[in-house]
Amino acid sequence: VDNGTRAATEKIETHTHDKWEVRRLAAIVESTDDAIIGASLSGNIVSWNSGAEQLLGYSAEEAIGKPFAMIVPEDLAEERRAMVSIIARGERIHHYETRRRHRNGTDVDVSVTISPITDAGDNVVGVSCILRDVSDRKRAEAEGERLKSEFFSLVSHELRTPLTSIVGYVQLLTDFEDESLSGRGREFLEIIRRNAERLDGLVQDVLFAAQSEASAFTVVPTVVDARRLADRCRREAETAAETAGVALSWEIGPVRPFGGDPDRLTQVLRNLISNAIKFTPEGGRVDVRVFAERGCCVLEVSDTGQGIEPEERDLLFERFYRSEAAMKDHVKGAGLGLAIVKAIVDAHGGTIDFESELGQGSTFRVSLPMRPCEGDPATRQRRRPNASGKRRVAEVRR
Amino acid sequence: MIMTNGMNRERPLVLVADDEDDILTLVSFRLEEAGYDVAKASDGEIALQMAKELHPDLAVIDVMMPRRDGYEVTECMRADEEMQSVPVILLTARVQEADVRRGFAAGADDYIKKPFSPDELRSRVQAALTRH
Numbered sequence: 001v002d003n004g005t006r007a008a009t010e011k012i013e014t015h016t017h018d019k020w021e022v023r024r025l026a027a028i029v030e031s032t033d034d035a036i037i038g039a040s041l042s043g044n045i046v047s048w049n050s051g052a053e054q055l056l057g058y059s060a061e062e063a064i065g066k067p068f069a070m071i072v073p074e075d076l077a078e079e080r081r082a083m084v085s086i087i088a089r090g091e092r093i094h095h096y097e098t099r100r101r102h103r104n105g106t107d108v109d110v111s112v113t114i115s116p117i118t119d120a121g122d123n124v125v126g127v128s129c130i131l132r133d134v135s136d137r138k139r140a141e142a143e144g145e146r147l148k149s150e151f152f153s154l155v156s157h158e159l160r161t162p163l164t165s166i167v168g169y170v171q172l173l174t175d176f177e178d179e180s181l182s183g184r185g186r187e188f189l190e191i192i193r194r195n196a197e198r199l200d201g202l203v204q205d206v207l208f209a210a211q212s213e214a215s216a217f218t219v220v221p222t223v224v225d226a227r228r229l230a231d232r233c234r235r236e237a238e239t240a241a242e243t244a245g246v247a248l249s250w251e252i253g254p255v256r257p258f259g260g261d262p263d264r265l266t267q268v269l270r271n272l273i274s275n276a277i278k279f280t281p282e283g284g285r286v287d288v289r290v291f292a293e294r295g296c297c298v299l300e301v302s303d304t305g306q307g308i309e310p311e312e313r314d315l316l317f318e319r320f321y322r323s324e325a326a327m328k329d330h331v332k333g334a335g336l337g338l339a340i341v342k343a344i345v346d347a348h349g350g351t352i353d354f355e356s357e358l359g360q361g362s363t364f365r366v367s368l369p370m371r372p373c374e375g376d377p378a379t380r381q382r383r384r385p386n387a388s389g390k391r392r393v394a395e396v397r398r
Numbered sequence: 399m400i401m402t403n404g405m406n407r408e409r410p411l412v413l414v415a416d417d418e419d420d421i422l423t424l425v426s427f428r429l430e431e432a433g434y435d436v437a438k439a440s441d442g443e444i445a446l447q448m449a450k451e452l453h454p455d456l457a458v459i460d461v462m463m464p465r466r467d468g469y470e471v472t473e474c475m476r477a478d479e480e481m482q483s484v485p486v487i488l489l490t491a492r493v494q495e496a497d498v499r500r501g502f503a504a505g506a507d508d509y510i511k512k513p514f515s516p517d518e519l520r521s522r523v524q525a526a527l528t529r530h
Contacts, residue, residue, distance in 0.1 A: 153492055157462060160491035164512040165420040171516060172427065200513060 035110075035131040038117070039068045043084075046126065055110070055133055057103030068129075071100045073107050087116050087127050100131060109135040156207045163203070166196045205336040208343075209319050219261035219347050223373045226255035226290045226297055232266045237273045237288075245282035248273075253291035258370035264344045265299075265368070271337040272301040272364050278331050279305035280361075296350070296367040307358040317342040317352075341366070410527055411435045413454035415445035415471065416489065417463045421512075425458060425489070425519065432520045442466025446474055449481050456527055458510075461490040461501070469504040476505035485526040489514075 035055040038047035048060040093114040099107040117126040241248035284304040319339040356362035416422040439445035443465040461468035475481040488509040
């Protein structure tokens with residue numbers, strides 16, 4: 001066989017092999033449940049497998065040649081532009097969760113992987129887009145969240161009802177039977193009261209954490225006065241600091257009133273101070289600073305405690321997370337304080353961060369954007385009383 | 399003799415409904431001590447009957463009760479011409495915001511969450527009576 005024939009035979013074999021390879025790949029594309037869509041750089045659909053037909057309702061004939069934008073919900077136009085610029089740079093997008101529009105107008109939850117298609121010269125000539133239907137998983141997650149929230153609500157109710165009786169009757173004894181009680185009797189009653197209060201606080205924290213997990217708790221935005229915020233925490237903090245043998249200092253700078261939920265923000269400061277005191281050994285100090293900085297109200301709590309391990313940095317704001325230090329020193333708590341702080345700060349559009357050095361101490365810093373107060377002319381026109389004209393409750397979604 | 403809710407009464411009458419005996423006794427005791435007459439109901443159905451018969455000046459109703467819950471009692475009272483002006487305070491251990499919204503939507507005037515302090519109970523009852 002001469003060289004020319006050999007070359008020609010090899011070419012035919014390669015061609016045949018390529019043809020089979022193309023068919024094999026096409027069969028895979030057709031048989032998968034995932035939607036696989038090809039698009040040109042100009043944004044038109046050039047290929048559409050049966051998975052795409054299944055997921056989005058259009059047949060290949062209907063989809064090919066149409067703009068890719070037809071399957072992107074209008075409110076996600078910005079996201080689509082961002083994706084295009086990533087792909088134009090030759091980068092891939094992996095398992096990004098978003099929505100795509102079905103032919104019938106409803107949106108489908110999908111996980112998207114997009115890769116650039118390049119020519120022999122490595123120029124991007126189009127994109128391949130794989131969409132996986134994640135709506136079942138999303139539904140199951142939402143249902144799980146709902147059940148969890150319902151469970152927490154029920155448990156809280158069952159715990160609160162007997163607590164109401166304990167707290168109520170202890171108070172009745174104190175109010176009406178005080179004279180018939182001995183000194184020790186009063187002491188014991190005070191112990192019952194204190195512990196019932198602690199249990200109630202715990203029930204409230206669990207309930208709040210459940211609500212923030214379900215991404216639906218409320219803040220009631222009114223006027224926040226930073227000085228009053230600190231004053232509301234002061235008595236409890238000073239008692240705790242004294243008991244723990246920790247020096248406590250306050251530095252409250254001038255901060256103009258701003259819009260926010262004073263009750264929830266008091267909870268933020270209270271939790272930060274309570275943590276700082278709990279993790280600071282006797283003889284240490286805790287400094288509380290509240291001041292305005294670049295349009296934000298800053299709440300800063302520093303301690304001379306044992307500090308936070310670097311690997312715990314990301315876990316600290318997780319619900320029910322107990323730090324190594326908390327476990328080692330048997331510090332009381334359910335691991336909810338910082339999770340609650342973060343949820344409230346997020347709901348106010350703020351940020352929380354901390355610096356820590358092992359053996360030296362930590363500083364937690366919350367920055368809250370100083371929004372106009374609810375009564376301000378700038379915001380008043382947007383307020384509308386609700387149907388019953390009762391106290392307004394704004395819903396905040398994380 | 400003062401006129402309360404169109405009735406000749408010495409003291410305003412508060413209807414209290416709770417299926418937990420201990421809490422019913424506690425709330426009633428606190429209200430009597432604060433100067434009110436109290437009618438006690440141990441579930442939602444009885445509460446409605448008593449509200450119809452006694453024309454109370456105010457109702458303090460627990461949310462989670464057998465037969466009819468607090469929301470239902472409130473809704474029925476709001477739908478009844480004779481009872482619709484009686485202020486209702488819901489007493490609830492369920493303080494998720496959705497529960498609070500549901501209470502207001504049913505027509506409640508206020509709510510008190512359990513556990514409550516005697517001062518809070520007194521001041522909310524007084525405020526509701528003053529408003530009406």
